[in-house]
Amino acid sequence: MSFTQFTLKNLLRRPVRTLLTIMGIGLGIGAVVALLGLAWGLEQSWAEGMRARKTDLVVRKSGGGLVAQPFDESAVGKVRGVAGVAAAAGLMGEVLSVEQVPLMVITGREWGTFIWDSLEVKAGRLPAGPDEKAVVLGLIAAETLGKKPGDKITIEVEEFEVVGIVDGKAVVENGGIVMALPLLQSLMQKPALVTFINIRLQPDVGDPKAVAQKIEQELPGLKVEIAEEVFANSDSVKTFQAMNWGTSAVALLVGTFGVMNTMLMSVFERTREIGILLAVGWRRSRILRMVLWESIALCAVAGVLGIVFGIGMLKVLSITPWIHGRLEPYVGWDLSGYAFAMAVLVGLASGLYPALRCTKINPSLAIRES
Amino acid sequence: MTMRFAILFAVLMPALNFAQTKTFTARELIAGVKAARPSGSLYARLRMEHGGTVLQVQVKRRALPEGGSESLYQVLFPAERKGEGLLLKARRNAFTGATFVPSKGVRTLKSGDRDTAVFGTAVDVEDLLASFLNWPDPEIVGQEKEGNIPCTIVELRAPKGSASTFSRARCWIDEKRYATMRVEFFGSRDKPLKTVTTHKVIRGSSGFYSPVNFTVTDHTNGSSTKVEGVRSDSDVTYSDADFSEAAFQSVTPAPGKGG
Numbered sequence: 080m081s082f083t084q085f086t087l088k089n090l091l092r093r094p095v096r097t098l099l100t101i102m103g104i105g106l107g108i109g110a111v112v113a114l115l116g117l118a119w120g121l122e123q124s125w126a127e128g129m130r131a132r133k134t135d136l137v138v139r140k141s142g143g144g145l146v147a148q149p150f151d152e153s154a155v156g157k158v159r160g161v162a163g164v165a166a167a168a169g170l171m172g173e174v175l176s177v178e179q180v181p182l183m184v185i186t187g188r189e190w191g192t193f194i195w196d197s198l199e200v201k202a203g204r205l206p207a208g209p210d211e212k213a214v215v216l217g218l219i220a221a222e223t224l225g226k227k228p229g230d231k232i233t234i235e236v237e238e239f240e241v242v243g244i245v246d247g248k249a250v251v252e253n254g255g256i257v258m259a260l261p262l263l264q265s266l267m268q269k270p271a272l273v274t275f276i277n278i279r280l281q282p283d284v285g286d287p288k289a290v291a292q293k294i295e296q297e298l299p300g301l302k303v304e305i306a307e308e309v310f311a312n313s314d315s316v317k318t319f320q321a322m323n324w325g326t327s328a329v330a331l332l333v334g335t336f337g338v339m340n341t342m343l344m345s346v347f348e349r350t351r352e353i354g355i356l357l358a359v360g361w362r363r364s365r366i367l368r369m370v371l372w373e374s375i376a377l378c379a380v381a382g383v384l385g386i387v388f389g390i391g392m393l394k395v396l397s398i399t400p401w402i403h404g405r406l407e408p409y410v411g412w413d414l415s416g417y418a419f420a421m422a423v424l425v426g427l428a429s430g431l432y433p434a435l436r437c438t439k440i441n442p443s444l445a446i447r448e449s
Numbered sequence: 450m451t452m453r454f455a456i457l458f459a460v461l462m463p464a465l466n467f468a469q470t471k472t473f474t475a476r477e478l479i480a481g482v483k484a485a486r487p488s489g490s491l492y493a494r495l496r497m498e499h500g501g502t503v504l505q506v507q508v509k510r511r512a513l514p515e516g517g518s519e520s521l522y523q524v525l526f527p528a529e530r531k532g533e534g535l536l537l538k539a540r541r542n543a544f545t546g547a548t549f550v551p552s553k554g555v556r557t558l559k560s561g562d563r564d565t566a567v568f569g570t571a572v573d574v575e576d577l578l579a580s581f582l583n584w585p586d587p588e589i590v591g592q593e594k595e596g597n598i599p600c601t602i603v604e605l606r607a608p609k610g611s612a613s614t615f616s617r618a619r620c621w622i623d624e625k626r627y628a629t630m631r632v633e634f635f636g637s638r639d640k641p642l643k644t645v646t647t648h649k650v651i652r653g654s655s656g657f658y659s660p661v662n663f664t665v666t667d668h669t670n671g672s673s674t675k676v677e678g679v680r681s682d683s684d685v686t687y688s689d690a691d692f693s694e695a696a697f698q699s700v701t702p703a704p705g706k707g708g
Contacts, residue, residue, distance in 0.1 A: 172615060175494075175679060175680070176505060176677070177494040177505075178503070178505070178526050178527075179503040181496060181677065183635070233505070233526045233527075233528060233531070235494070235507075235525065235702065236507065236525055236700050236701065236702045237702075238528070258486040266702070268702060268704070269680075269701050330702070
């Protein structure tokens, strides 16, 4: 029997205990996968939306919250005059309850700008102009609302015609309603206001941050960020991520103590056996490695199960009304690898103390007392 | 010696903690809840879900110079019900009002119509008036957690001659935020006739906390209505025209904010 086989056989001596420990740590790993999958999915959805719109920089009001504050749309003209800026477009974003749907993102986009270009018409057409009382729906929004081109849709006090269904190439785009900026400004009683300016830079701009700084100097009170980083930089997202990390840390800590308890019990039960192994010539370092390998193997199996469980939870969450159409939970090899590595680390951490206890066993006392 | 000191400290700590916590009286709690209610002009959008039907509703409200408030509730969705309205003018425990249905016209509400359902939901005029907060002699009857939130339970009894449909109300009040996390309304028996359960409270621009998501359950017929706040704007500027008969019978957007 090899060292590895010997180690693994020890785990199967008490199969129920081993299974329960695996389930415990597996649940913790599953929770980590689900939480991180949601958080990374949220960031990725935003970044995809920015890439789809071919937006390099985003201007918004300083404050850092996820809910953007409106500012004067005259800032758009000023941004266009800054060196390095190829194009700028004003947007207003609102989250409203529309017909039977509890929450839906509605964007008002400046007519004739590049942020309409990313919308691929799948049915119907785009609005004919900024004054047409018409909207287009993202693919997922159309499905959620049950609308097709030609239907009417009530948004706040007004009724609009759905003229088209579009593919915005990103979940965050496809889950929303798009209309011309003046329509949304009028609807929300926020004339001449925008909540974002999307900027496309000249191709030869080497340092986007330098252009961002120039814009901030031109427009005090406004913040300019790299488009894909806007979401991750917001205070609300940072708080959400901190909560995720905190919850994950607690789950893993609980799992660590659970595994440590199991390993300690296992070691105590095998005191005589370990004494015999030491008596027949096993080095203490080998005993230490044996216990550590047992702990790591236990947690590795738990990690795999936890990853499967976590991915399952993400799939279920992705079809719930709170998530569907708003973000695509992230399920990637790097997330699985990260979760597996955490499981192995838990195995190492939880097996260390029992392993060290083993090395202090006196062989003759262990054999005599047992 | 150290052990004895540690035990003494552990015993005394809760007592010291208790001594530092302010204890509110029932009147103070009710006064806090009333102060936290929006008092100026307001525009709000609500989503009401009742028996599988979703209503999108707008609310316009203004404070009246002589005291009290005037409120206009109007259905925006579904399209076949757009324009249904409820107009209420309330001052302390008295009110005047009317309902409007496009196909049926205007119906004036009488003082005994407090149990008139708002747009056919479990919410009625009595709930909108919240007159129970003006009932005299509130009394603390217990402490209990509502969800995870420690609350003080305050009981209020309707005064003699009250026009209210209820005789007694119990409020679970979160002392930290002066928010009513649950309110139960009783008739002559001990079983509640209606319960309002708050699911979410947010802090407004005024600094006060307001329930924005709550469920109203009518135990007499087993129906319940979920009310979700979509958005609100305070300090909007209304004119008399916004609460006129013409405005009541047509749906107009929110006015601009005060200058």
